[in-house]
Amino acid sequence: MTKLNSIQALRGIAAFAVFLCHVMAIEEAHSERGAKLTDLWINGAHGVDLFFVISGFIMVWVAGDLRRGAAAAGDFLFSRATRIYPLWWLFAAAMVVFFAIMKGTLWDAPRIEAAGMDGMLHLFHSFVLWPQPEHPVLGVGWTLVHEMYFYIAFAVLILLLPVRWRLFGILAWAVVVTVGALAGLSANFSNNVIELIFYPMTLQFILGALVGYAIKAGWRKHAMIAALVGGAATLIPFLNLDLHPTQTLMTSLGNEGFTGMNPVWRRTIFYGIPVALLIYGLVALELERGLRTPKFMVHLGDWSYSLYLCHTLTISAIGRVTYTLFEPSVIVTTAYLILVAVGTILVSALTYYYFERPSIRFFRRWRSKPAASASEQTPAPV
Secondary structure, three states, X not given: OOOOHHHXXXXXXXHHHHHHHHHHHHHHHHHOOOOOOOOHHHHHHHXXXXXXXXXXXXXXXXXXXXXXXXXXXXXXXXXXXXHHHHHHHHHHHHHHHHHHHHOOOOOOHHHHHXXXXXXXXXXXXXXXXXXXXXXXXXXHHHHXXXXXXXXXXXXXXXXXXXXHXXXXXXXHHHHHHHHHHHOOOOOOOOOOHHHHHOOOXXXXXXXXXXXXXXXXXXXXXXXXXXXXXXXXXXXXXXXXXXXXXXHHHHHHOOOOOOOOOOHHHHHHXXXXXXXXXXXXXXXXXXXXXXXXXXHHHHHHHHOXXXXXXXXXXXXXXXXXXXXXXXXXXXHHHHHHHHHHHHHHHHHHHHHHHHHHHHHHHHHHOOOOHHHHHXXXXXXXXX
């Protein structure tokens, strides 16, 4: 299967966007936002939306043609589980050690107690990536809970449906999620399995899958327009430019009391659709016209999962040292931002080469060769 460098680059961008969001949040905790440089970075959290659409696309790109049956479904799930869990366990365990050293407990006790949860059960749910009323012990793992749900649902489609019917299964999945979410079975945070199943942002994954089917069917038309429109449209919510027009539209429709779209639906619609267009355009341009991607961006995409999991710990460690030694100032903040960017990328690269990639190779030995050969570009965990 052809490795798509454009997708790798987008993975790197998504991970780095989330990194920027948490740089701002963690800097605030350490420096009380003294000499802050920007507040816009908070929207880097929407790198997650890009990840979700990419995951749906790659799922179809590498596994959409797998034959129906338990063998293919099992191999697919094994490949996904062994891709996600080893690195997740490494950094989740690192977070547990951090809490033990800094807080004297194995978890964030005030947060867990406020949620009325048992600490050990919280850790168990965290390590197996099971939905719970609070974020996992390493907060970014909430997205991996959704990723595992995506993979399990896709494996069920592989198990039950022949290739020619699988697209219709995905469309039916979209209908079920939409109806359930609109019926009130979801929430802004998935506290349990029901809310996870009907979480609206699952539609982003499905959008990516539909783009994957379009590309595999040979669609290449209007690629440049799709890439430009998708990229520009993604900037609209990133810069919060959609808020006022949406308010005006709802008021004109007689809903004067409208105070803002549900944030999960806003992310699903205002990020999911533009990102899907962007992915379609870039992939079509790469396949049709040989669109070239800078090598560093491809490498950053290779390191993106490691970057996603290591960045909060790395940022926090550098922040504690920086703001213990120096008072906040423009110079200190600038130096801090450079240090955390370089440090996080370095840690993610080292983790990828010395842990993640060897782990992938180790578990690949246990997979059936036909299925393994179809997954040269592994679906992107977030």
